[in-house]
Amino acid sequence: MSASNVAIAVRIRPESKIEREKKHPIIISRVSEDMLFFDPEPSSYHGANNVVAMVHGKQCPVNRRYKNLSFQFDSVLENATNKQVYQATAQKMLGPVFDGINATVFAYGATGAGKTFTMMGEPSQNIEGVMMLTMEEVFARIAASADTKRIKVVVSYIEIYNEQIHDLLAPPVKGKARVLDLREDPAKGMTIAGLSEETPEKLADVISIIARGTANRTQFSTAANQQSSRSHAVFQVRIEQCDRTAAITEPMLVSKLSLIDLAGSERACRTQNKGIRLIEGANINRSLLTLGSCINALCKPPTNGRRQYVPYRNSKLTRLLKDSLGGSCRTCMIANISPSGYNYQDTLNTLNYANRAKEIKTTATRNVVTVKHSAVEHQRIIKDLQLENMQLKNTIAELKAEVERLRAAPPVPLETKRVCMDETEVEEDADVSMFSHTSELKEDTPARGPMPAMRRPAGEQARPATVGGMMPSMSRNETPAMVVRASVGSVRPSTSVAMAPPTGSVAPKSAAGRGMRGDQEKLDARKRKLAEYLDRKKQAKKQAQNGGQPPRSARAAPMGENARPMSARTKNVRFTDNVKENATNRPAPVVSLNLKFDELTKIHSGLKPTRRVVPRRSGFQNA
Ligand SMILES: Nc1ncnc2c1ncn2[C@@H]1O[C@H](COP(=O)(O)OP(=O)(O)OP(=O)(O)O)[C@@H](O)[C@H]1O
Structure with missing residues (x-):
């Protein structure tokens, strides 16, 4: 059992077109690979009482107080590709996951800050997101240990929309997504009853699963984001590993990797949402507020030897993330921010959130379960092994024939x-x-x-x-x-x-x-x-x-x-x-x-x- 802090990576996305047009100053200054300044002091003044200063080549007023706050995280990424973000975050979780430890990677930030771009990429421009890059490596690792281990991958994909859990992989019934319930299992932790699961065998299967699920996800256009995610999306990968040598009972490592694209916190004045969009926004904010409260409680030291009460139950999102935040899990948060002063308050909120979350400690444990195979399961293992045996025999026969053919053939052409x-x-x-x-x-x-x-x-x-x-x-x-x-x-x-x-x-x-x-x-x-x-x-x-x-x-x-x-x-x-x-x-x-x-x-x-x-x-x- 090892205790570790929640790892925090901050990703600063490039200025959007609208931000450039509004000519707001840049309020983020990345000073090193793990440190940034929020709202830094202007570096040079133009004129004595002039109201302009230059920050990152942009004019900004000098007659106001600058916050000049410094933040330190595990990594601060600016002008980074999704691959670099992946390498700084999710890739580091894969070692523990293949060691039988649960892990969670979630993207957090205000609406339009770049969470979906980070997690899903931009398929129309062939830009892979953290989810796909993670799955690529999962399959690469499985292939590398295929000789010694039998590894099964099981995936599920859900969204939490208006405090309801929707199964994104189940076909909608009468145009509506299937609604599922959360259950707390003492042995398995938080589970979702009736969840559809799929067992992809290769990366191509995962690509189609994610595409199918994402197409079912609730996304609408708002004034803040052309394609705003109105729900939290959770893509879960269960990895079951056991040695190739089959036995009646055998230890099996079971770990769960959750890749989460949260909906963005939003202010109604910015999104100009009305009606159903406004209700969605309120629900998103409520669940994110609960997430903030849980993070706060988890950071506080115990009083009189008792741990702070953590209000996980106040939202579906925090119930689902219970293990990831306070349990036996490795957790990584990607805090997405915009560099523009246009999103001043949202960016500050995100940085404060991330700053608190980095204090949370989780205790990761290996999930080893002893699997007693049923007769049916055992028969399946025997069948698998027989099939593998037959394939190997065929390969040997082919190789032998090849050797004979080469022996019979004249020697290799000579040049000298x-x-x-x-x-x-x-x-x-x-x-x-x-x-x-x-x-x-x-x-x-x-x-x-x-x-x-x-x-x-x-x-x-x-x-x-x-x-x-x-x-x-x-x-x-x-x-x-x-x-x-x-x-x-x-x-x-x-x-x-x-x-x-x-x-x-x-x-x-x-x-x-x-x-x-x-x-x-x-x-x-x-x-x-x-x-x-x-x-x-x-x-x-x-x-x-x-x-x-x-x-x-x-x-x-x-x-x-x-x-x-x-x-x-x-x-x-x-x-x-x-x-x-x-x-x-x-x-x-x-x-x-x-x-x-x-x-x-x-x-x-x-x-x-x-x-x-x-x-x-x-x-x-x-x-
Ligand atoms: N690192 C980046 N590089 C280039 N463009 C980006 C980057 N991050 C985000 N964008 C662009 O910014 C816009 C908003 O990004 P995105 O939809 O990912 O935000 P979001 O945080 O998921 O918003 P919401 O919470 O509303 O869903 C998109 O058009 C996206 O292409």
């Missing part, structure tokens, strides 16, 4: 790759150009298509790990260059050829792209040279077939001693995927690729014993 051919599996005497070898590989490798998985050749040293599929010396921005590395037999050193980016890759457009074109030209030159060389080789071969011996350089090197015999038509060539050899140095997966004998011989014959073309690594850069 190193291809190694096992030396023992390439035929010795094949004789096709190196150029055709490189182009074969290039054409067979789609830009973003499947890449054969590869394996490091036997006996070759582990290469440094690549990061993100790139060569160790490459920067992250380098365009993926394809590096083909091959070795044949023990006599052939490995050959590396830098190749163009895979077919279909996007051509870089930047300076890096120009560098890439430069490299492409060099590569093309190399290719041309290779083609020339290969032509010479072909010529030599033809010559040999015609009886003459081919030149020695054109002859393929002998196979290594450990070489396995070549199969009839196909051979396995294994590729090592450097992308897979990531920073963790995990071995790359191995996939065997069946190549036709012809292709294999082409590849093999394209390897040149001594020639080594070092790939230029900084040439290709991503655009």
Whole structure:
């Protein structure tokens, strides 16, 4: 149990059009985030006995006494958005509410001071009010703890109009709202008999509930406010939480959050109300007066050890707020005021009200109830759990299928790759150009298509790990260059050829792209040279077939001693995927690729014993 004062936030709304037109002085000066001056002394005078002074850039008479009253509250908000008001008030109540403590947030102030704007927002301008912002966070918190808790939200919406409680969520009967009764329950506190309750599951449900209820609320135009609320509106949210592990009896936290938009106190001379509006105004004032009396009584220290009598019963509003003001509840009051001298007396009354209310102490207690589930309730829990179980099973099955699909699918497209051919599996005497070898590989490798998985050749040293599929010396921005590395037999050193980016890759457009074109030209030159060389080789071969011996350089090197015999038509060539050899140095997966004998011989014959073309690594850069 913890005692805390009623938290007070004062919101100063901007001057209204009518206030600006009437050219009244500004009578509120906010000096810090928790302090303001009411009717401050003018800061500068113009002339000795002149009747003007400047306050906030406005003229005001100097021949009167200024109240110059200072007020301190929990927060004073000026030019603030509804979100900022929410963060300073209702948001702070949500922690206790989810801890099982009741809380109340109510907007208080004279008519036209901005209570409805604060609590409901301005739906026509997409401005959310404290109610909606609170509910947004309620659902966000529920979603965050969905794994461990079952949380149920129950809402109700009523208005107190002319001392009658109307159910705003029940359909009107013969055009009239359903009238409800207040009951005092020793266990539950103040309850409303026959109240309609709804259980929204998401924010969208709450939006429609609030819109439906607000449409039923009694609002009329007065001289003081175009759309004046003629009733106190109370939106209550009950939050029931229990652990997900269901038991026959289990502790449940039940807390209630009341969000209240009070009707504004009004003076008949200002509102110019007559007839029914005048009666409404009198009822509003009476209930607010009772609220003031209750606040006064709650602030007074006990006399002879006895607490002051608090006249809760004198109005429906104070009976309903009994828990919020003097019971086990956290309470926050948003006092709405206008900055204009046009509302001088109303603003002073509101500030005095708020100043007294901040003295009220409430003792918040957690509401833990032990719920013994009935057989029916227990069956419902079992059903819920079975449903959840089934959903989880379905999710697992879907995930398993996805894993299988991914396993079966070719590996992720590569941007940099190193291809190694096992030396023992390439035929010795094949004789096709190196150029055709490189182009074969290039054409067979789609830009973003499947890449054969590869394996490091036997006996070759582990290469440094690549990061993100790139060569160790490459920067992250380098365009993926394809590096083909091959070795044949023990006599052939490995050959590396830098190749163009895979077919279909996007051509870089930047300076890096120009560098890439430069490299492409060099590569093309190399290719041309290779083609020339290969032509010479072909010529030599033809010559040999015609009886003459081919030149020695054109002859393929002998196979290594450990070489396995070549199969009839196909051979396995294994590729090592450097992308897979990531920073963790995990071995790359191995996939065997069946190549036709012809292709294999082409590849093999394209390897040149001594020639080594070092790939230029900084040439290709991503655009
Ligand atoms: N912070 C604000 N920023 C901009 N406009 C505001 C602000 N507060 C109030 N207003 C405007 O002032 C007018 C009166 O506000 P609102 O209806 O909220 O007053 P109220 O205190 O609820 O009055 P009542 O008690 O008569 O219902 C409205 O037109 C509203 O849009």
